Amino acid sequence: VHVHDSPDEAAFRAEARAWLERHARRRSGAGDWSEQRVPTSAEAERAHLERCRSWQRTLFEGGYAAITWPVELGGRAGTPAEAMIFDEEQAAFDVTTGFLRSIIALVGPVLRLHGTDWQRERFLRPLLRGDEIWCQLFSEPGAGSDLAGLATRAELDGDELVVTGQKVWTSGAHHADWGIALVRTNPDAPKHRGITFLVVDMHDPGVTVRPLRQMTGAAHFNEVFLDGVRVPRAHVVGEIDGGWAPARTVLTHESAMIGSGAGMDRTERLLELARQTGASADPRLRQRLASLWAHERTLGWMAHAVKAAVRRGVPPPVDGSVLKLAWARTLVMRGDLALAVLGAAGIAAGHADAERWQHELCMRFAGTIGGGTSEVHRTQVGERVLGLPAEPRADKDVAWRDLPRS
Ligand SMILES: Cc1cc2nc3c(=O)[nH]c(=O)nc-3n(C[C@H](O)[C@H](O)[C@H](O)COP(=O)(O)OP(=O)(O)OC[C@H]3O[C@@H](n4cnc5c(N)ncnc54)[C@H](O)[C@@H]3O)c2cc1C
Numbered sequence: 001v002h003v004h005d006s007p008d009e010a011a012f013r014a015e016a017r018a019w020l021e022r023h024a025r026r027r028s029g030a031g032d033w034s035e036q037r038v039p040t041s042a043e044a045e046r047a048h049l050e051r052c053r054s055w056q057r058t059l060f061e062g063g064y065a066a067i068t069w070p071v072e073l074g075g076r077a078g079t080p081a082e083a084m085i086f087d088e089e090q091a092a093f094d095v096t097t098g099f100l101r102s103i104i105a106l107v108g109p110v111l112r113l114h115g116t117d118w119q120r121e122r123f124l125r126p127l128l129r130g131d132e133i134w135c136q137l138f139s140e141p142g143a144g145s146d147l148a149g150l151a152t153r154a155e156l157d158g159d160e161l162v163v164t165g166q167k168v169w170t171s172g173a174h175h176a177d178w179g180i181a182l183v184r185t186n187p188d189a190p191k192h193r194g195i196t197f198l199v200v201d202m203h204d205p206g207v208t209v210r211p212l213r214q215m216t217g218a219a220h221f222n223e224v225f226l227d228g229v230r231v232p233r234a235h236v237v238g239e240i241d242g243g244w245a246p247a248r249t250v251l252t253h254e255s256a257m258i259g260s261g262a263g264m265d266r267t268e269r270l271l272e273l274a275r276q277t278g279a280s281a282d283p284r285l286r287q288r289l290a291s292l293w294a295h296e297r298t299l300g301w302m303a304h305a306v307k308a309a310v311r312r313g314v315p316p317p318v319d320g321s322v323l324k325l326a327w328a329r330t331l332v333m334r335g336d337l338a339l340a341v342l343g344a345a346g347i348a349a350g351h352a353d354a355e356r357w358q359h360e361l362c363m364r365f366a367g368t369i370g371g372g373t374s375e376v377h378r379t380q381v382g383e384r385v386l387g388l389p390a391e392p393r394a395d396k397d398v399a400w401r402d403l404p405r406s
Pocket of ligand 1: 135136137138139140141142143144145146168169170171172220221365366367369370371372373374375376379
Protein backbone atom coordinates (compact mmCIF):
# COMPACT_ATOMS: atom_id res chain seq x y z
CA VAL A 1 0.00 0.00 0.00
CA HIS A 2 1.40 3.42 -0.97
CA VAL A 3 0.01 5.81 1.63
CA HIS A 4 0.92 8.93 -0.33
CA ASP A 5 -1.04 7.93 -3.44
CA SER A 6 -4.22 9.86 -4.19
CA PRO A 7 -7.05 7.74 -5.69
CA ASP A 8 -5.97 8.84 -9.20
CA GLU A 9 -2.35 7.96 -8.45
CA ALA A 10 -3.31 4.59 -7.05
CA ALA A 11 -5.22 3.92 -10.28
CA PHE A 12 -2.19 4.95 -12.33
CA ARG A 13 0.04 2.67 -10.23
CA ALA A 14 -2.23 -0.30 -10.84
CA GLU A 15 -2.36 0.43 -14.58
CA ALA A 16 1.46 0.81 -14.79
CA ARG A 17 2.04 -2.40 -12.83
CA ALA A 18 -0.35 -4.35 -15.04
CA TRP A 19 1.39 -3.01 -18.16
CA LEU A 20 4.83 -3.96 -16.76
CA GLU A 21 3.58 -7.46 -15.91
CA ARG A 22 2.52 -7.87 -19.54
CA HIS A 23 5.77 -6.61 -21.05
CA ALA A 24 8.57 -7.60 -18.66
CA ARG A 25 9.74 -10.24 -16.21
CA ARG A 26 10.10 -9.55 -12.51
CA ARG A 27 13.62 -9.43 -11.06
CA SER A 28 14.74 -12.77 -9.66
CA GLY A 29 17.68 -11.49 -7.59
CA ALA A 30 20.19 -13.75 -9.37
CA GLY A 31 21.32 -13.67 -13.00
CA ASP A 32 19.11 -10.71 -13.96
CA TRP A 33 20.32 -9.24 -17.24
CA SER A 34 19.58 -5.70 -16.08
CA GLU A 35 22.22 -6.19 -13.36
CA GLN A 36 24.95 -7.31 -15.76
CA ARG A 37 28.12 -5.27 -15.91
CA VAL A 38 28.87 -3.33 -19.08
CA PRO A 39 30.27 -5.99 -21.43
CA THR A 40 33.91 -5.81 -22.49
CA SER A 41 33.75 -7.20 -26.04
CA ALA A 42 32.41 -5.08 -28.89
CA GLU A 43 29.79 -7.70 -29.91
CA ALA A 44 28.51 -8.16 -26.37
CA GLU A 45 28.36 -4.40 -25.95
CA ARG A 46 26.30 -4.02 -29.10
CA ALA A 47 23.96 -6.81 -28.03
CA HIS A 48 23.51 -5.12 -24.63
CA LEU A 49 22.75 -1.80 -26.30
CA GLU A 50 20.20 -3.44 -28.63
CA ARG A 51 18.43 -4.92 -25.63
CA CYS A 52 18.35 -1.52 -23.90
CA ARG A 53 16.98 0.03 -27.11
CA SER A 54 14.33 -2.58 -27.40
CA TRP A 55 13.06 -1.79 -23.87
CA GLN A 56 13.19 1.94 -24.64
CA ARG A 57 11.00 1.33 -27.71
CA THR A 58 8.57 -0.75 -25.67
CA LEU A 59 8.32 2.11 -23.15
CA PHE A 60 7.74 4.61 -25.95
CA GLU A 61 5.04 2.53 -27.56
CA GLY A 62 3.34 2.05 -24.19
CA GLY A 63 3.40 5.83 -23.62
CA TYR A 64 5.83 5.57 -20.69
CA ALA A 65 9.08 6.94 -22.23
CA ALA A 66 8.49 10.53 -21.06
CA ILE A 67 5.48 10.56 -18.80
CA THR A 68 5.45 14.30 -18.05
CA TRP A 69 6.09 15.48 -21.60
CA PRO A 70 3.34 16.83 -23.87
CA VAL A 71 1.66 14.25 -26.09
CA GLU A 72 2.81 15.96 -29.29
CA LEU A 73 6.45 15.47 -28.26
CA GLY A 74 6.00 11.78 -27.49
CA GLY A 75 4.92 11.99 -23.85
CA ARG A 76 1.56 11.45 -22.14
CA ALA A 77 1.11 14.81 -20.34
CA GLY A 78 1.25 13.01 -16.98
CA THR A 79 2.22 14.45 -13.60
CA PRO A 80 5.68 14.27 -11.92
CA ALA A 81 4.06 12.00 -9.32
CA GLU A 82 3.04 9.57 -12.08
CA ALA A 83 6.59 9.55 -13.47
CA MET A 84 7.88 8.64 -10.01
CA ILE A 85 5.25 5.97 -9.51
CA PHE A 86 6.23 4.40 -12.81
CA ASP A 87 9.93 4.37 -11.78
CA GLU A 88 9.05 2.77 -8.45
CA GLU A 89 7.04 0.04 -10.15
CA GLN A 90 9.58 -0.52 -12.93
CA ALA A 91 12.37 -1.09 -10.37
CA ALA A 92 10.84 -4.49 -9.53
CA PHE A 93 11.29 -5.72 -13.12
CA ASP A 94 14.34 -7.10 -14.93
CA VAL A 95 14.62 -4.24 -17.43
CA THR A 96 17.00 -1.38 -18.07
CA THR A 97 17.56 1.24 -20.74
CA GLY A 98 21.22 1.47 -19.65
CA PHE A 99 23.14 4.33 -21.18
CA LEU A 100 19.98 5.62 -22.97
CA ARG A 101 18.55 6.77 -19.64
CA SER A 102 21.36 9.26 -19.13
CA ILE A 103 21.46 10.50 -22.68
CA ILE A 104 17.69 11.14 -22.71
CA ALA A 105 18.02 12.95 -19.36
CA LEU A 106 20.72 15.23 -20.84
CA VAL A 107 19.48 15.84 -24.38
CA GLY A 108 15.71 15.86 -23.80
CA PRO A 109 15.43 18.88 -21.48
CA VAL A 110 17.91 21.03 -23.40
CA LEU A 111 16.12 20.55 -26.73
CA ARG A 112 12.74 21.07 -25.11
CA LEU A 113 13.77 24.27 -23.35
CA HIS A 114 16.21 25.86 -25.81
CA GLY A 115 15.53 24.11 -29.14
CA THR A 116 13.57 25.47 -32.10
CA ASP A 117 10.23 23.96 -33.13
CA TRP A 118 12.00 22.23 -35.99
CA GLN A 119 14.63 20.75 -33.64
CA ARG A 120 11.99 19.45 -31.23
CA GLU A 121 10.00 17.97 -34.10
CA ARG A 122 13.05 16.39 -35.76
CA PHE A 123 14.98 15.04 -32.76
CA LEU A 124 12.82 14.34 -29.72
CA ARG A 125 10.72 11.37 -30.87
CA PRO A 126 13.65 9.34 -32.28
CA LEU A 127 15.53 10.13 -29.02
CA LEU A 128 12.65 8.86 -26.87
CA ARG A 129 12.12 5.76 -29.02
CA GLY A 130 15.81 4.86 -28.76
CA ASP A 131 16.02 5.02 -32.57
CA GLU A 132 18.85 7.55 -32.51
CA ILE A 133 21.71 7.50 -30.03
CA TRP A 134 23.33 10.68 -28.73
CA CYS A 135 26.54 11.69 -27.01
CA GLN A 136 27.79 14.76 -25.14
CA LEU A 137 30.74 16.50 -26.87
CA PHE A 138 31.65 18.95 -24.09
CA SER A 139 35.00 18.02 -22.45
CA GLU A 140 38.31 18.54 -24.26
CA PRO A 141 41.92 17.65 -23.42
CA GLY A 142 42.38 21.21 -22.10
CA ALA A 143 38.83 21.88 -20.85
CA GLY A 144 37.09 19.68 -18.27
CA SER A 145 36.51 21.45 -14.96
CA ASP A 146 37.20 24.67 -16.82
CA LEU A 147 34.67 23.74 -19.49
CA ALA A 148 34.12 27.34 -20.64
CA GLY A 149 37.80 27.47 -21.68
CA LEU A 150 37.11 25.02 -24.55
CA ALA A 151 39.03 25.47 -27.80
CA THR A 152 37.16 23.50 -30.50
CA ARG A 153 36.30 26.24 -32.96
CA ALA A 154 33.50 26.81 -35.44
CA GLU A 155 33.40 29.37 -38.22
CA LEU A 156 30.34 30.47 -40.16
CA ASP A 157 30.51 29.66 -43.86
CA GLY A 158 27.25 30.65 -45.57
CA ASP A 159 24.50 28.70 -43.90
CA GLU A 160 26.84 26.27 -42.18
CA LEU A 161 29.30 26.24 -39.32
CA VAL A 162 32.61 24.48 -39.92
CA VAL A 163 33.87 22.75 -36.78
CA THR A 164 37.46 21.74 -36.03
CA GLY A 165 38.93 20.48 -32.76
CA GLN A 166 39.08 17.60 -30.33
CA LYS A 167 36.75 16.29 -27.65
CA VAL A 168 37.53 13.59 -25.09
CA TRP A 169 35.82 11.32 -22.51
CA THR A 170 32.80 11.25 -24.83
CA SER A 171 30.65 8.45 -23.40
CA GLY A 172 28.98 6.26 -26.01
CA ALA A 173 30.30 8.28 -29.02
CA HIS A 174 31.13 4.99 -30.75
CA HIS A 175 27.39 4.23 -30.92
CA ALA A 176 26.13 7.76 -31.44
CA ASP A 177 24.20 9.19 -34.37
CA TRP A 178 24.17 12.73 -32.96
CA GLY A 179 26.22 14.73 -30.50
CA ILE A 180 25.47 17.86 -28.49
CA ALA A 181 28.64 19.94 -28.84
CA LEU A 182 30.04 23.14 -27.40
CA VAL A 183 32.25 25.11 -29.78
CA ARG A 184 34.08 28.43 -29.70
CA THR A 185 32.54 30.88 -32.18
CA ASN A 186 33.90 34.15 -30.77
CA PRO A 187 37.48 34.03 -29.45
CA ASP A 188 37.40 37.80 -28.79
CA ALA A 189 34.62 37.55 -26.19
CA PRO A 190 35.20 36.43 -22.56
CA LYS A 191 35.18 32.64 -22.40
CA HIS A 192 31.54 32.07 -21.35
CA ARG A 193 30.21 34.49 -23.96
CA GLY A 194 31.75 33.15 -27.18
CA ILE A 195 30.45 29.58 -27.07
CA THR A 196 27.79 28.07 -29.35
CA PHE A 197 25.76 24.89 -28.68
CA LEU A 198 25.38 22.64 -31.74
CA VAL A 199 23.87 19.35 -32.79
CA VAL A 200 26.59 17.49 -34.70
CA ASP A 201 26.00 14.57 -37.09
CA MET A 202 28.34 11.83 -35.82
CA HIS A 203 28.24 10.16 -39.27
CA ASP A 204 29.80 13.22 -40.95
CA PRO A 205 33.02 12.21 -42.76
CA GLY A 206 34.96 14.77 -40.67
CA VAL A 207 34.18 12.95 -37.39
CA THR A 208 36.66 10.32 -36.14
CA VAL A 209 35.81 8.36 -32.98
CA ARG A 210 38.54 6.46 -31.13
CA PRO A 211 37.43 4.33 -28.18
CA LEU A 212 39.45 4.57 -24.95
CA ARG A 213 39.62 1.32 -23.00
CA GLN A 214 39.31 1.75 -19.25
CA MET A 215 40.71 -0.41 -16.48
CA THR A 216 37.31 -2.14 -16.14
CA GLY A 217 38.01 -3.63 -19.60
CA ALA A 218 35.10 -1.73 -21.15
CA ALA A 219 35.52 1.08 -23.69
CA HIS A 220 32.84 3.35 -22.28
CA PHE A 221 34.18 6.63 -23.61
CA ASN A 222 36.13 7.96 -26.59
CA GLU A 223 38.34 10.59 -28.12
CA VAL A 224 36.46 12.41 -30.87
CA PHE A 225 38.28 14.36 -33.58
CA LEU A 226 36.32 16.94 -35.56
CA ASP A 227 37.97 17.94 -38.79
CA GLY A 228 36.09 20.48 -40.90
CA VAL A 229 32.70 19.06 -39.86
CA ARG A 230 29.91 21.03 -41.57
CA VAL A 231 26.92 21.73 -39.35
CA PRO A 232 23.79 23.44 -40.76
CA ARG A 233 22.78 26.63 -38.97
CA ALA A 234 19.44 25.01 -38.19
CA HIS A 235 21.40 22.79 -35.76
CA VAL A 236 22.38 25.70 -33.49
CA VAL A 237 20.58 25.31 -30.13
CA GLY A 238 19.91 28.75 -28.63
CA GLU A 239 21.84 31.73 -30.00
CA ILE A 240 25.20 31.84 -31.76
CA ASP A 241 27.70 32.81 -28.98
CA GLY A 242 24.90 32.16 -26.45
CA GLY A 243 25.61 28.44 -25.94
CA TRP A 244 26.46 28.69 -22.25
CA ALA A 245 22.77 28.94 -21.23
CA PRO A 246 21.78 25.60 -22.85
CA ALA A 247 25.07 24.10 -21.57
CA ARG A 248 24.06 25.05 -17.99
CA THR A 249 20.71 23.29 -18.49
CA VAL A 250 22.56 20.09 -19.46
CA LEU A 251 25.01 20.30 -16.53
CA THR A 252 22.26 20.93 -13.96
CA HIS A 253 20.27 17.92 -15.14
CA GLU A 254 23.43 15.82 -15.26
CA SER A 255 24.38 16.13 -11.58
CA ALA A 256 20.82 15.57 -10.34
CA MET A 257 20.44 12.58 -12.68
CA ILE A 258 23.73 10.98 -11.54
CA GLY A 259 23.05 11.68 -7.86
CA SER A 260 19.66 10.01 -7.89
CA GLY A 261 21.10 6.73 -9.26
CA ALA A 262 20.40 3.91 -6.83
CA GLY A 263 23.02 1.72 -5.15
CA MET A 264 21.50 0.58 -1.86
CA ASP A 265 20.88 -2.92 -3.20
CA ARG A 266 24.64 -3.31 -3.76
CA THR A 267 25.39 -2.18 -0.23
CA GLU A 268 22.93 -4.78 1.09
CA ARG A 269 24.76 -7.37 -1.03
CA LEU A 270 28.08 -6.28 0.45
CA LEU A 271 26.70 -6.65 3.99
CA GLU A 272 25.55 -10.14 3.08
CA LEU A 273 29.04 -10.94 1.73
CA ALA A 274 30.60 -9.65 4.97
CA ARG A 275 28.37 -11.99 6.97
CA GLN A 276 29.30 -14.94 4.72
CA THR A 277 33.06 -14.35 4.82
CA GLY A 278 33.08 -13.57 8.54
CA ALA A 279 34.45 -10.07 7.84
CA SER A 280 31.53 -8.63 9.79
CA ALA A 281 33.15 -9.98 12.97
CA ASP A 282 36.14 -7.64 12.51
CA PRO A 283 35.38 -4.51 14.59
CA ARG A 284 37.19 -2.14 12.20
CA LEU A 285 35.35 -3.50 9.15
CA ARG A 286 32.07 -3.40 11.09
CA GLN A 287 32.56 0.30 11.69
CA ARG A 288 33.25 0.97 8.02
CA LEU A 289 30.26 -1.14 6.96
CA ALA A 290 28.01 0.77 9.35
CA SER A 291 29.38 4.07 8.09
CA LEU A 292 28.74 3.09 4.44
CA TRP A 293 25.22 1.97 5.29
CA ALA A 294 24.52 5.28 7.09
CA HIS A 295 25.91 7.36 4.22
CA GLU A 296 23.91 5.45 1.69
CA ARG A 297 20.72 5.77 3.71
CA THR A 298 21.28 9.52 4.00
CA LEU A 299 21.71 9.73 0.24
CA GLY A 300 18.52 7.72 -0.22
CA TRP A 301 16.60 10.11 2.02
CA MET A 302 17.97 13.16 0.22
CA ALA A 303 16.93 11.66 -3.12
CA HIS A 304 13.55 10.89 -1.57
CA ALA A 305 13.17 14.51 -0.35
CA VAL A 306 13.89 15.72 -3.89
CA LYS A 307 11.29 13.33 -5.30
CA ALA A 308 8.71 14.37 -2.71
CA ALA A 309 9.26 18.05 -3.64
CA VAL A 310 8.91 17.27 -7.34
CA ARG A 311 5.72 15.43 -6.51
CA ARG A 312 4.30 18.47 -4.73
CA GLY A 313 5.51 20.79 -7.49
CA VAL A 314 7.85 22.77 -5.20
CA PRO A 315 11.59 23.44 -5.70
CA PRO A 316 13.86 20.54 -4.63
CA PRO A 317 15.26 21.04 -1.09
CA VAL A 318 18.63 19.45 -1.97
CA ASP A 319 21.03 20.91 -4.53
CA GLY A 320 22.08 18.63 -7.43
CA SER A 321 25.78 19.05 -6.49
CA VAL A 322 25.06 17.80 -2.96
CA LEU A 323 23.41 14.68 -4.37
CA LYS A 324 26.24 14.07 -6.84
CA LEU A 325 28.87 14.45 -4.08
CA ALA A 326 27.05 12.12 -1.71
CA TRP A 327 26.59 9.54 -4.47
CA ALA A 328 30.30 9.67 -5.44
CA ARG A 329 31.30 9.30 -1.79
CA THR A 330 29.27 6.13 -1.29
CA LEU A 331 30.71 4.71 -4.51
CA VAL A 332 34.24 5.25 -3.18
CA MET A 333 33.43 3.81 0.25
CA ARG A 334 31.72 0.74 -1.19
CA GLY A 335 34.45 0.00 -3.76
CA ASP A 336 37.23 0.21 -1.17
CA LEU A 337 35.33 -1.71 1.45
CA ALA A 338 34.32 -4.55 -0.89
CA LEU A 339 37.96 -5.43 -1.47
CA ALA A 340 38.71 -5.25 2.26
CA VAL A 341 35.80 -7.63 2.93
CA LEU A 342 36.98 -10.11 0.30
CA GLY A 343 40.57 -10.07 1.58
CA ALA A 344 43.01 -12.11 -0.54
CA ALA A 345 40.12 -13.44 -2.70
CA GLY A 346 39.57 -9.85 -3.82
CA ILE A 347 42.53 -9.98 -6.17
CA ALA A 348 41.65 -13.38 -7.68
CA ALA A 349 40.76 -13.63 -11.35
CA GLY A 350 37.95 -15.89 -12.53
CA HIS A 351 36.10 -15.67 -9.21
CA ALA A 352 32.64 -14.35 -10.14
CA ASP A 353 31.93 -12.67 -6.83
CA ALA A 354 35.36 -11.07 -6.65
CA GLU A 355 35.15 -9.86 -10.25
CA ARG A 356 31.92 -8.02 -9.57
CA TRP A 357 33.53 -6.12 -6.69
CA GLN A 358 36.77 -5.53 -8.59
CA HIS A 359 34.64 -3.84 -11.22
CA GLU A 360 33.00 -1.74 -8.52
CA LEU A 361 36.43 -0.73 -7.21
CA CYS A 362 37.61 0.34 -10.68
CA MET A 363 34.40 2.30 -11.30
CA ARG A 364 34.71 4.26 -8.09
CA PHE A 365 37.26 6.54 -9.75
CA ALA A 366 34.88 7.43 -12.56
CA GLY A 367 32.27 8.44 -9.97
CA THR A 368 34.33 11.28 -8.53
CA ILE A 369 35.30 12.65 -11.98
CA GLY A 370 32.45 12.12 -14.49
CA GLY A 371 29.68 14.73 -14.39
CA GLY A 372 32.10 17.19 -12.75
CA THR A 373 34.79 16.37 -10.17
CA SER A 374 34.05 16.33 -6.44
CA GLU A 375 36.37 19.32 -5.92
CA VAL A 376 34.40 21.41 -8.39
CA HIS A 377 31.03 20.33 -6.96
CA ARG A 378 32.27 21.28 -3.45
CA THR A 379 33.07 24.78 -4.74
CA GLN A 380 29.55 24.99 -6.17
CA VAL A 381 28.00 23.85 -2.89
CA GLY A 382 30.07 26.50 -1.09
CA GLU A 383 28.87 29.26 -3.37
CA ARG A 384 25.32 28.19 -4.22
CA VAL A 385 24.14 26.40 -1.09
CA LEU A 386 26.22 27.87 1.73
CA GLY A 387 26.52 31.38 0.27
CA LEU A 388 30.29 31.50 0.86
CA PRO A 389 32.35 34.13 -0.99
CA ALA A 390 32.79 33.21 -4.66
CA GLU A 391 36.10 31.84 -5.96
CA PRO A 392 38.19 34.63 -7.49
CA ARG A 393 37.64 34.51 -11.27
CA ALA A 394 40.31 36.70 -12.77
CA ASP A 395 39.51 35.58 -16.32
CA LYS A 396 35.84 36.56 -16.24
CA ASP A 397 36.11 39.69 -18.41
CA VAL A 398 39.19 38.76 -20.45
CA ALA A 399 38.86 37.82 -24.12
CA TRP A 400 39.22 34.02 -24.50
CA ARG A 401 42.07 34.40 -27.01
CA ASP A 402 44.17 36.23 -24.37
CA LEU A 403 43.81 33.51 -21.70
CA PRO A 404 46.75 31.19 -20.95
CA ARG A 405 45.91 27.64 -22.04
CA SER A 406 47.44 24.23 -21.46
C1 LIG B 1 33.15 7.93 -16.75
C2 LIG B 1 33.24 9.31 -17.34
C3 LIG B 1 32.39 9.68 -18.34
C4 LIG B 1 32.46 10.95 -18.92
N1 LIG B 1 31.61 11.23 -19.96
C5 LIG B 1 31.68 12.44 -20.55
C6 LIG B 1 30.87 12.75 -21.69
O1 LIG B 1 30.07 11.91 -22.16
N2 LIG B 1 30.98 13.95 -22.29
C7 LIG B 1 31.84 14.90 -21.82
O2 LIG B 1 31.87 15.98 -22.39
N3 LIG B 1 32.67 14.65 -20.76
C8 LIG B 1 32.60 13.44 -20.12
N4 LIG B 1 33.43 13.17 -19.04
C9 LIG B 1 34.44 14.16 -18.66
C10 LIG B 1 34.25 14.82 -17.32
O3 LIG B 1 33.21 15.76 -17.34
C11 LIG B 1 35.60 15.47 -16.95
O4 LIG B 1 36.55 14.43 -16.82
C12 LIG B 1 35.53 16.26 -15.67
O5 LIG B 1 34.72 17.41 -15.82
C13 LIG B 1 36.94 16.68 -15.19
O6 LIG B 1 37.65 17.30 -16.20
P1 LIG B 1 39.15 16.85 -16.55
O7 LIG B 1 39.16 15.36 -16.71
O8 LIG B 1 39.62 17.69 -17.68
O9 LIG B 1 40.01 17.18 -15.25
P2 LIG B 1 40.65 18.59 -14.85
O10 LIG B 1 39.61 19.66 -15.02
O11 LIG B 1 41.94 18.76 -15.57
O12 LIG B 1 40.91 18.38 -13.32
C14 LIG B 1 42.09 17.76 -12.79
C15 LIG B 1 42.03 17.87 -11.28
O13 LIG B 1 42.09 19.25 -10.88
C16 LIG B 1 41.00 19.56 -10.04
N5 LIG B 1 40.51 20.92 -10.33
C17 LIG B 1 40.34 21.50 -11.54
N6 LIG B 1 39.85 22.74 -11.40
C18 LIG B 1 39.68 22.96 -10.08
C19 LIG B 1 39.18 24.06 -9.30
N7 LIG B 1 38.75 25.19 -9.89
N8 LIG B 1 39.15 23.91 -7.96
C20 LIG B 1 39.57 22.76 -7.35
N9 LIG B 1 40.05 21.70 -8.04
C21 LIG B 1 40.11 21.79 -9.37
C22 LIG B 1 39.91 18.57 -10.42
O14 LIG B 1 38.98 18.40 -9.39
C23 LIG B 1 40.75 17.31 -10.68
O15 LIG B 1 41.05 16.65 -9.47
C24 LIG B 1 33.40 11.90 -18.45
C25 LIG B 1 34.28 11.53 -17.43
C26 LIG B 1 34.21 10.27 -16.86
C27 LIG B 1 35.16 9.90 -15.77
